Amino acid sequence: MSAKIISGTETAKAIKEELKKEVAALADKVVPGLVTILVGEDPASQSYVAAKNKTAHALGIHSEQKTLDAETSEEDLLALVEKYNNDEKIHGILVQLPLPKHIDEAKVLNAINPDKDVDGFHPVNVGRMVLGEQCFLPCTPHGVLELLARSGVETSGAEVVVVGRSNIVGKPVANLMLQKREAGNATVTLCHTRTKDMDFHTKRADILIVAAGVANMIKADQVKEGVVVIDVGVNRIGVTESGKAKLAGDVEFESVKEKAAAITPVPGGVGPMTITMLMKNTVQSAKQFAGLA
Numbered sequence: 589m590s591a592k593i594i595s596g597t598e599t600a601k602a603i604k605e606e607l608k609k610e611v612a613a614l615a616d617k618v619v620p621g622l623v624t625i626l627v628g629e630d631p632a633s634q635s636y637v638a639a640k641n642k643t644a645h646a647l648g649i650h651s652e653q654k655t656l657d658a659e660t661s662e663e664d665l666l667a668l669v670e671k672y673n674n675d676e677k678i679h680g681i682l683v684q685l686p687l688p689k690h691i692d693e694a695k696v697l698n699a700i701n702p703d704k705d706v707d708g709f710h711p712v713n714v715g716r717m718v719l720g721e722q723c724f725l726p727c728t729p730h731g732v733l734e735l736l737a738r739s740g741v742e743t744s745g746a747e748v749v750v751v752g753r754s755n756i757v758g759k760p761v762a763n764l765m766l767q768k769r770e771a772g773n774a775t776v777t778l779c780h781t782r783t784k785d786m787d788f789h790t791k792r793a794d795i796l797i798v799a800a801g802v803a804n805m806i807k808a809d810q811v812k813e814g815v816v817v818i819d820v821g822v823n824r825i826g827v828t829e830s831g832k833a834k835l836a837g838d839v840e841f842e843s844v845k846e847k848a849a850a851i852t853p854v855p856g857g858v859g860p861m862t863i864t865m866l867m868k869n870t871v872q873s874a875k876q877f878a879g880l881a
């Protein structure tokens with residue numbers, strides 16, 4: 589058996605078509621506005637931020653890209669965030685992570701107006717998410733849920749195993765999937781670096797979500813026949829002949845796809861969904877500011 593490939597690129601395309609229509613229909617009332625702030629020159633971050641701005645532009649969303657050098661002080665970054673908190677054209681503020689070591693990440697995320705926090709990283713939005721209240725959902729977990737829902741994967745009652753406990757992916761995706769919601773109602777196990785017997789857990793997963801940041805960490809002998817695999821990892825493992833980054837997921841795709849019922853590829857899996865959910869949140873924010881939601 590070879591797995592069905594769950595294409596994030598295709599699913600994202602469908603959602604972007606919907607958003608494009610929505611943005612066009614809003615045009616005489618509000619133009620959604622996004623600002624991305626990148627500190628430093630990390631090549632992966634540069635590529636993600638560029639993709640976010642390009643996608644925004646394609647959907648008719650106003651987008652501004654702010655790039656600050658790696659030595660920028662925390663104070664200057666906070667001042668910039670404050671400027672955009674007060675900018676009426678901007679409905680979404682994204683500070684790309686990770687930030688340089690000398691900047692306190694939590695302090696910066698706290699400074700973003702929760703109503704413009706389209707990443708869903710502000711403690712107010714995290715709290716609302718955990719309580720199941722209306723909020724901006726974090727983009728990667730939201731993308732994973734949309735991918736499952738739109739691929740017709742039944743999550744209710746499923747054994748979901750998440751590998752990785754980051755604030756950006758592991759913790760929120762585990763939390764969302766246990767909630768009474770679409771793509772939720774699962775029985776969730778969250779594994780991490782101190783998990784005693786990782787294989788015991790991964791082998792009983794109906795749905796395995798891997799966000800560990802370790803290239804090709806999950807092999808075929810660690811999953812059961814018929815599992816649905818969502819690979820969140822985007823690891824740069826070299827350079828292709830054309831000079832582009834060579835990417836690998838956290839799952840050994842070639843072997844695991846022979847056992848799985850369905851699997852997401854890297855690239856073209858969760859990554860494009862992350863970007864698309866950011867657009868969805870930005871449109872949502874604009875509607876809220878315009879009193880239309």
Ligand code: L34
Binds near residue numbers: 636682822855862
């Ligand atoms: N503030 N920081 C903030 N918000 C985020 O939501 C992110 N993240 C993560 C890193 N830091 C962040 C992203 O945007 C990871 N991430 C992200 C976004 C997009 C892609 C990967 C990670 C993506 O589009 N990946 C492509 C490959 C792109 C490439 O060539 O590098 C894919 O098909 O997987």
